[in-house]
Amino acid sequence: MQLTLPRQRTLDLARPKVMGILNVTPDSFSDGGQFERLDSALYQAEQMLQQGAAILDIGGESTRPGSEPVPLQQELDRVLPVIEAIRNRLDCVVSIDTSKAAVMSAAVQAGADMINDVYALRADGALAAAAAAGVPVCLMHMLGEPKTMQQQPEYRDVTAEVLDFMQQRVAACLGAGIAREQLLLDPGFGFGKTLAQNYQLLQQLEQWQAFQLPLLVGMSRKSMVGNLLGLPVTERLAGSLACATIAAIKGAHIIRVHDVKATADVLAVLDATLHGVEE
Ligand code: 7PJ
Secondary structure (H helix, E strand, O other), rough: OOEEEEOOOOEEEOEEEEEEEOOOOHOOOOHHHHHHHHHHHHHHHHHHHHHOOOOEEEEOOOOOOOOOOOOOOHHHHHHHHHHHHHHHOOOOOOEEEOOOHHHHHHHHHEEEOEEEEEOOOOOOOOHHHHHHOOOOOEEEOOOOOOOOOOOOOOOOOHHHHHHHHHHHHHHHHHHOOOOHHHEEOOOOOOOOHHHHHHHHHHHHHHHHHHHHHEEEEEEOOOOHHHHHHHOHHOOHHHHHHHHHEEEEOOOOOOOOOHHHHHHHHHHHHHHHHHHHOOO
16 A cells, blocks of 8 residues: 655555654743744654654644644644754655645645545535645544544444444545545544544454555554553553554554654554564
């Protein structure tokens, strides 16, 4: 499996790839003004690439449980300079993590290679913007909205319902003129799911192979790790690595993480086991 990217490039997904999370939200950086923010983002981007990330996911709006939306101009001001700086200086796949149509268009214009949307292109104009941008799009499942999604999510069968939702979103994308080969899917761990539902989704991850589309997962440092183990966000690495390993074994193609080096190490060990080592 592979993704077709802008400027005659491709991303080979025969072996799982690491997507490094690069948040450009005020809480994720010291507030030392525009230059310091850009400098810090670039440094972090460079580090993650050296550590083995194939993709950098750049987000200017927090979608953590309970978070508030960010105004359009603010999101643009946060992400566009970072995308341009990375595009000009570093060789990597740049993903824009947004739900807003205008941010998708501007980010791809600025050099982003793919779109990562936790709303799966359900926002106004997002289907059309993604179709016009012509880049790969990751469709993620979320029940409700970040502000309220963890208030008693209910499913009769979480995997079946999330797969159903995906079928509908894939159909909507095809209807909007997006090529099937441009789509990636993501179960949306932690987005409107209880602890038990998150682990049921992970246990049943093989079922996603029926789509024959690239599968992206994000469990890094999430509550499904923290609440299970009773650990704060700073102590969730081991649990997050276990999630990454399990997902890779069950067929995930892209693992979205904060801790790039540790995840790349785990995937290298898995790869040696599954595909052997050259003597
Ligand atoms: C995800 C995401 C995820 C995709 C976030 C966090 C919350 N995008 N954006 N999948 N999670 N595709 O990283 O803790 O799971 S934000």
